[in-house]
Every structure is written in structure tokens, then in C-alpha cells.
Amino acid sequence: MLAQDIPTLPRGVRLHYDKVRENWVLLAPERAVTLDQIGYAILNEVDGQRSFGQITSALSEKYNAPVDQITEDSSGFLDALRTRRFLDVN
Template sequence: MESADIPALPRGVRLHRDRVRDTWVLLAPERAITLDIVGHAILSEVDGARSFAEITGALAERFNAPIEQIQKDSAGFLEALRNRRFLDVVS
């Protein structure tokens, strides 16, 4: 994922709090992914307006972590979601 890419949840995909299981899930038509703390942190920053660089910068500041590590982890996670059609990316 490039710095200028803008990740966004496509129509019909949403972040949802599963109160029964006390966890966050990414819901899509007839599909769902249970998110861990890291996945939820990344997706909570995806708003369809900010670039990958802005999102990872915010995460690095929020968690006081090295930006390079945040970028590496976030890129892998978001690319996996993109490959499974849970995420759109505007270049």
C-alpha cells in the first residue's frame, strides 16, 4: 500500500461491536471477520478520506510506536482485507 492510497470500507461493509461475544467484527454481506485489538485499531482510523500515511501517522502517535512498524503491520493487514474484498483503495 502506498502512502497516498486512501483505504475505505466498501458499501455493505461495516465495523460492528458484537456485544454477545464482547468483540469487534467486520461485517459484509454473508461474511464476517472477528478483529483483534490491532485490527480494530487500524480499521477505526479508516474513514475513506485520510490517506494511508495519515492513518499510520495517527496510529504511531496514538500508540507511541515506530512509524515503520505501524506502516508494515497496517499495510499487510489492509492488503489482506483488500484481497478478500472487505476494503477498497483509491490511489
């Protein structure tokens, strides 16, 4: 994923807190994936308006971690979701 890419959740895909599993789940029609806290933190920044570069900068400040590491991890994470059609990029 490139810095200028704008990730967005496709129609019908949404974040949901699963009280049974006690974690966040990304729901799509007839499919679902569970997320850990970092995965949720990344997707919580995805609003369909901010670029991937803006999102990783915000996460770097929030977690006081190197932006290069956050960019690498977040890119792999979002690309994995994109491959499985849980995420679109504008």
C-alpha cells in the first residue's frame, strides 16, 4: 500500500465488537475476521478520507513507535484485508 492510497471499508463491511469472543470483528456479508487490538487500532483510523501516510503518521504518534515499522506492519495488514475484499483503496 502506498502513502497516497486512501483505504476505505467497502459497502457492507463494518467493525463490530463481539461480546462472546470479547474482541473486535470485521464483518462482511457471510464472512468475518477477528482482529487484535493493533488491528482494530489501524482500522479505527480508516475513514475513507485520510491517506495511508496520514494514518501511519497518526499511529506512530499514538504508539510512540518508528513510522517505518508501523508502515510495514500496517501495509501488510491492510493488503491482506484487501486481497480478501474486506478493504478497498481509492
